[in-house]
Amino acid sequence: MYAFVVVAQEFSVDVEVLTAPLGCTAILRCLIPTFVRELVRVVSWVQDPSIYIYPSLQGDGKYHLMPTGELFIHNLQHSDELHSFRCRSMHKLTRQVVISNPARLRVNGLNPGLYSPNIVEHTTHVSVSQDEGAVLICIAQACPTPAYKWYFNNKIEIVPVQNGQRVRILGSILAIEAVTTDDAGDYKCSASNVAGETSADIRLSVAAPLQIEIQPSILSVNMGALAEFTCKVSSNGIQVNTPHILWFKDGRQLPTGRLEDVLIINRVSRENKGMYQCVARRPEGDTFQATAELKLGDAAPILLYSFIEQTLQPGPAVSLKCSASGNPTPQIIWKLDGFPLPSNGRFVLGHYTTIHGDIISHVNISHVTVEDGGEYDCTAINRAGRNSHSARLNIYGLPYIRLIPKVTAVSGEELSLKCPVAGYPIEEIHWERNGRELPTDIKQKVESDGRLIINSVQKKTDSGIYTCWAKNKQGHSARRSGEVNVIGKTVLLYSEYFQQAFQIIIGCRLQMGTKNVY
Incomplete structure (x- = not known):
């Protein structure tokens, strides 16, 4: 609720x-x-x-x-x-x-003393909804106190109003409980005493209750798309035109400026998600309302802010920041030259989510050193997709190559391996395998930024120890080796088959009412 x-x-x-x-x-x-x-x-x-x-x-x-x-x-x-x-x-x-x-x-x-009645207060027109109570008032000042009689025009003749199960005559007041459309019409009250008589006319209008709904009651829209709600108002199954319609979002009236039965939201954003109410108000003062919900569909991440390339001397603190939007709220993963960030006390990684559902992530490095240089990458990921940004952090110093973790490649697919080189400026970056400089065939390629690309890797020919070395103009160099292991697709296929079979087993056990699934 x-x-x-x-x-x-x-x-x-x-x-x-x-x-x-x-x-x-x-x-x-x-x-x-x-x-x-x-x-x-x-x-x-x-x-x-x-x-x-x-x-x-x-x-x-x-x-x-x-x-x-x-x-x-x-x-x-x-x-x-x-x-x-x-x-x-x-x-x-x-x-x-x-x-x-x-x-x-x-x-x-x-x-x-003695004077004839004078009606000083009376209702001229009473409007109520069906099944509500109606009160007709006719107050006369007179001495002695006047006697009151009430009459109703049933469109055939004017008949006296009698007390009944729903009707009460209380002198100057005529009260009707649970009114129906048959009670609508013209009434007359008469006030009289020994000095004279006077009367007043009162009209009673009875409106059938309204039924109100918003179509659709639940709407799922992707961010940036258009959303449209329609407020349907009917009475006894017949659609009616209600002049006073207001729209609210999460309890706050929308500044539409016009009274419309259709609410259109252009370029839906995260702020538009929530509950919407259509409130119909009749001239009688009674109100009716219906509620609908606007949900956001999946939206791939969009990078709202990203860091730029920097070239620094060793020593100062550095902060790299990325922010992204998307639905569901994405997570941001950081890498340095394609590998996880170094795990030391100078690297502090932080994340937080804004009130609008955007993710903000930053990497703070205290007292940067030469080995902190390289290509930093932030990738925003959710189930709808991913979006990445990368830029280099250059720290002046001699060539340095960080540890190359063991890499697993899949047979028949492309292998992309970035040399985790630091130091600035760097003149050359080379790759070797088993002592032989690459490339050795047309499948292999070394990019200018030191990235090694091997198309359609094979276990027999491409597994092994790879060495990356870098040199600056002064002839200073550094080198580091790492292992590449190529596995066959059959291993992955078997793993996927096992996962699918496991999900089928779980589904069967749930359908049979088994609560414990292992």
Whole structure:
């Protein structure tokens, strides 16, 4: 389950008091700023110091908090002026509770005597969703207190509204629970006493509930490609046009600037991965939302930063850095002249991943010496591919050749062997095998950078001891030997066959319900 997170909006509320004569009804209204009005509801009122009044269709006689947030105080007395009232409001999404400053009632004069009803407060248009509750309000000031009657126009005739299982007439309030589309229409409330009668018209609109979904619900896109989500809104299986559609990513509203049912993301990057919400809001204030996920497909590594060739005197510290992006996050492998980095205390290798999923790797060398020179290579690898960069680090000094580890080549394939030479400048690099300088045939080639390439190596003719030697202009030289072992393809084929057979065995045991696989 994914949490729906929004940014908190600071707001304050105030209280409006509609005063009334002695013995009549006063109305207190919580004033909510327009920019959050659709997302904030009144949850209760507080009569100081600590008497809480909660919404109810029936009220408790003296106090009646409407589901719409207004507080009615019936049968006003002068003693009611001694109390102060505060409204408590809550943001629907952030759950932030804001309490107003206290407000006091003002009762107008003495008993006003006899006068006919005057409707001072009534709802003109109520819009609710199907299966929700509807409250129609019609407040009249009069003395004596007026009697109320309610009527409904069923498009054939105007009929009195009767109390029933879902319908309650509470004087100036008509409450309908679990409304249906049959309840929609025009209502009339009538208030009368011995001094006269008056009436008001109220319209009730009932909207069927919305079903909302994002298509597709899970979308996997390669980095750099286009992603598209469509927000489908329907009611009773029929697609509807909803004017207010907002898009959110990981709980934050997207700055689209327009209200669209289609969200298009060009050139998807790692930052676009995550959860997306489509929120449809109707004029009635109710909201509906659906969630979809954008996943990143595999992407081969791309080198974002790489080091350059440097030529230095021995002594200073050197830092070589590579960074790469890709999906999944690649790993970076370092080599020096094709072999693993020397394992000594002057070499420190570090890696870390940024918040965007990029990998940054560096090699720090303290107090470089002549033997640290050579061609450094960083290779970023993930399951989608690899990407490499290499550059030389030249350290002035006499020729020096590092240890050449034992090399294994595969029969019939190409062998590429780099002479791990250090020192700068170097004039010549040569290779020998069994005392004979290479190349000795057309399969062999020695590149200008000292790389030995042998095409289609064979066990009998190409296995053995190879010697690399280097010389500078002054005639100083260095040499080092290493062993090359050529193995047949049959060994690899057998190994691959064994691995495949092992995977088949594991699959069979899992299908048979065997938990322990060896």
